[in-house]
Amino acid sequence: MIASRLEQVHGAMDRLQIDGFLVLTEENRRYLSGFTGEDHHFDESAGALLITAERLVLATDTRFELQAKHEAPDYELVIYRDGFAKSLAELVQRFTIRRLGFECVRVSVQQFDQWRKTLKEEGATPEWVPLEDLVEQFRQIKSPEEIERTRRALALAEEAFLEVLKEMRPGMTEIAVAWDLERRMREAGADALSFPPIVAAGPNSALPHAIPSDRPIGTGEPILFDWGAKLNGYCSDTSRTVILGDADDTFRKVHDTVLEAQRRAIAAIRAGASSKVVDAEARDFIHQQGFEGKFGHGLGHGTGLAVHEAPRLSPLRDTPLEAGMLVTVEPGIYLPEWGGVRIENQVVVGEDGPIVLNRLATHWEALSG
Amino acid sequence: MIASRLEQVHGAMDRLQIDGFLVLTEENRRYLSGFTGEDHHFDESAGALLITAERLVLATDTRFELQAKHEAPDYELVIYRDGFAKSLAELVQRFTIRRLGFECVRVSVQQFDQWRKTLKEEGATPEWVPLEDLVEQFRQIKSPEEIERTRRALALAEEAFLEVLKEMRPGMTEIAVAWDLERRMREAGADALSFPPIVAAGPNSALPHAIPSDRPIGTGEPILFDWGAKLNGYCSDTSRTVILGDADDTFRKVHDTVLEAQRRAIAAIRAGASSKVVDAEARDFIHQQGFEGKFGHGLGHGTGLAVHEAPRLSPLRDTPLEAGMLVTVEPGIYLPEWGGVRIENQVVVGEDGPIVLNRLATHWEALSG
Structure with missing residues (x-):
């Protein structure tokens, strides 16, 4: 089931010419990976998916390590210890991501400024592409x-x-x-x-x-x-x-x-x-x-x-x-x-x-x- | 109690040279007005305070009208019917706000882009000043x-x-x-x-x-x-x-x-x-x-x-x-x-x-x- 959903996402990424897609919304994370970690507050997060044509990464913190391993076996797990942005910088460089799509409904102006700053400091300068309703549109049709x-x-x-x-x-x-x-x-x-x-x-x-x-x-x-x-x-x-x-x-x-x-x-x-x-x-x-x-x-x-x-x-x-x-x-x-x-x-x-x-x-x- | 809290906020606004302050975080809204409306989801909001040197406005929607009137008698109530951004545009013009401080931890990149667009369309072009922890810093000291x-x-x-x-x-x-x-x-x-x-x-x-x-x-x-x-x-x-x-x-x-x-x-x-x-x-x-x-x-x-x-x-x-x-x-x-x-x-x-x-x-x- 997740495979066919990822196929839809990959198709959309091709059309939008983005080579990385950052999934930040709780429901979309779950829909595309099976990971059920919950965000209990607007400025807390249980993690993010980073999807490329070849790789599936679930980035989360130690609290969710066992749960993520168990629930999202299709994803490689990255546990961030120095904050999410540093791990993201590393992944963007490792996967050579040039255009990075992200769910702009689930990033605050404060957080986004911090991410951009940290990535720049780490030498990662992708083009950030704000995306709306990409996964939501697929979620409309129920299995x-x-x-x-x-x-x-x-x-x-x-x-x-x-x-x-x-x-x-x-x-x-x-x-x-x-x-x-x-x-x-x-x-x-x-x-x-x-x-x-x-x-x-x-x-x-x-x-x-x-x-x-x-x-x-x-x-x-x-x-x-x-x-x-x-x-x-x-x-x-x-x-x-x-x-x-x-x-x-x-x-x-x-x-x-x-x-x-x-x-x-x-x-x-x-x-x-x-x-x-x-x-x-x-x-x-x-x-x-x-x-x-x-x-x-x-x-x-x-x-x-x-x-x-x-x-x-x-x-x-x-x-x-x-x-x-x-x-x-x-x-x-x-x-x-x-x-x-x-x-x-x-x-x-x-x-x-x-x-x-x-x-x-x-x-x-x-x-x- | 609210009067002394507003005095602190007005002092900070003077120092930061902002003539409008948009309070978006649930706890800060309550702290400065008494209004207890809750945001049940990261992309929902029970309203916002707009504070200037002379005016106190609580902008919310019809769901919270009676509650807001009752709980926040110091504030004038603005009920937005065509979305928050249109009301904000009107207020920014009416109060001649040039530098508008806002709580950047509680606005998404998506929402912020929409607000700026709507305000511009309505002819309101304040300078947006992202603020962090302004009210949080006062909230540290408990009465x-x-x-x-x-x-x-x-x-x-x-x-x-x-x-x-x-x-x-x-x-x-x-x-x-x-x-x-x-x-x-x-x-x-x-x-x-x-x-x-x-x-x-x-x-x-x-x-x-x-x-x-x-x-x-x-x-x-x-x-x-x-x-x-x-x-x-x-x-x-x-x-x-x-x-x-x-x-x-x-x-x-x-x-x-x-x-x-x-x-x-x-x-x-x-x-x-x-x-x-x-x-x-x-x-x-x-x-x-x-x-x-x-x-x-x-x-x-x-x-x-x-x-x-x-x-x-x-x-x-x-x-x-x-x-x-x-x-x-x-x-x-x-x-x-x-x-x-x-x-x-x-x-x-x-x-x-x-x-x-x-x-x-x-x-x-x-x-x-």
């Missing part, structure tokens, strides 16, 4: 194994959610419910969360990116969940909106509208469809039902090793969908002060139509019952 | 309130550890024990962890930055814990090494040596002492006892809003300690294959000597008993 991993992450997360629903009572805070969900996903074996869970009730659910608060959840108000588990590196991402007690007419109307919008968008997904057209299927329906301006975000995004990746489903981008892409479909309606409803599934783009990965019911009545 | 917050974070983390010790049995995996510790800190009200806990037994404890594994913990082997809780923004950071069953002579000798090294280093801490000399107190003793080359990391580091901050206690840096600095003191001895022992406390630099914030016993016998 059957990647889809299967996503399916498992999703199953774990859905199971945890059903257990949380059984325990949820009026008066519990959003924070307590969010923690219950996190705890269950972690104890069920998730590597990590895809992101901190959103549990937002009543007015708080009107914020698409609400942060759980210590407000007690009441009856008769929308309770919006958005959560995901990471398992074997792959992220799930789901939303459901439920209610405790009786639903009023507003909730029924809003929920039905979002659900039908989602159904229409999913039905439009197939290889060759435009991302913009799929978005419009949901958005136009929401507008027709009298909720113009109440769906203020894009319809969906790719998931994989990262929870947000290409492609985007949005009114702003016209990407032709390809078979094997894996996207969320998550329309929502947000009414300030009242609250919001969002429903999100994960869908694979098939040659002839959509393949929904979720097993969980979408309707609040099915979930509450 | 009594910051020390009190650290003390509370520490108390929470120590309490959780004692509960974990009561439950720990041979045969439990490192991962299970680490999760137990994490769960207890979170349920006791920690905002977050300072970092993922290290629980490393036997050979794994010989790695200073070990990652918990699924290896069952045995009797008679060192079990190294390194963990911390974040509470009200402040980080605790502690290490202890314990044992299940009987300790052999190696463990006793190594543990006693580390403990005495720590005692000596702590005794040397006071305002005016050199960071290098404090490090040498521990390091020299460890070498004298026959463990030359077995203590391969620095003695300690500052803690605060970040778990690793200035100053560093290391053989490589000669920083004069100042009253109000807050540092870890964490000597260790690591014997490949056998394992390692590290003991870490948090210590405030007092005018006349050290103030240890930990309440937890350091000796394994006291902890096991």
